[in-house]
Ligand SMILES: Nc1nc2c(ncn2[C@@H]2O[C@H](COP(=O)(O)OP(=O)(O)OP(=O)(O)O)[C@@H](O)[C@H]2O)c(=O)[nH]1
């Protein structure tokens with residue numbers, strides 16, 4: 397969106413982020429989970445024509461009418477989410493998010509942004525460079541990739557489509573909050589995720605704090 401405003405005697409062009417609009421919901425199904433144990437089963441949503449063209453998913457556990465829904469925007473990490481890799485904290489963060497959202501009501505947005513948006517094979521290339529001593533930031537830069545290629549406008553579209561514009565966000569990454577707010581989502585509270593530290597991901601988590609501005613609790617080396 398481009399706004400024209402005048403300052404002094406000249407016209408000033410101001411580029412502001414457009415509030416994300418809703419898109420059509422393509423399908424809504426109920427998803428029984430192995431871990432549900434008789435608890436409420438969530439609804440799984442797909443969407444038509446999200447602005448970044450990706451096939452993101454929303455998983456919704458309805459909560460009390462008067463509560464602000466808890467939302468997790470989880471960036472895809474096949475190695476962590478599926479294989480249980482200990483090089484990062486994604487797997488336990490995803491499990492924690494599902495438990496909390498199921499208990500409190502809210503939405504898991506599973507965003508297809510593997511490798512902070514550079515893709516799976518590029519992430520594995522970056523891992524190989526990290527085995528040679530580069531940190532997660534310099535590894536991306538050595539591959540001529542952006543440090544973080546993610547955007548959150550499609551996530552905002554999904555929330556708008558579900559009629560949810562006021563949320564509590566489960567994250568340690570301030571950029572996610574800023575990205576949603578630019579697209580018209582009111583984030584009333586940041587809910588921190590647990591710091592899942594181990595011997596293999598210690599350096600990665602420390603770099604997230606020192607170079608990427610993430611707000612983790614103390615990252616202590618683990619034996
Ligand atoms: N390029 C790259 N991506 C990585 C690396 N390790 C994890 N990822 C990806 O990073 C994404 C998760 O980002 P993180 O920086 O761990 O956390 P975040 O999502 O920004 O923040 P939180 O909401 O606090 O979890 C996932 O898409 C992972 O696949 C790495 O070394 N290099």
Ligand SMILES: [Zn+2]
Nearest residue numbers: 473476484486
């Ligand atoms: Zn991961």
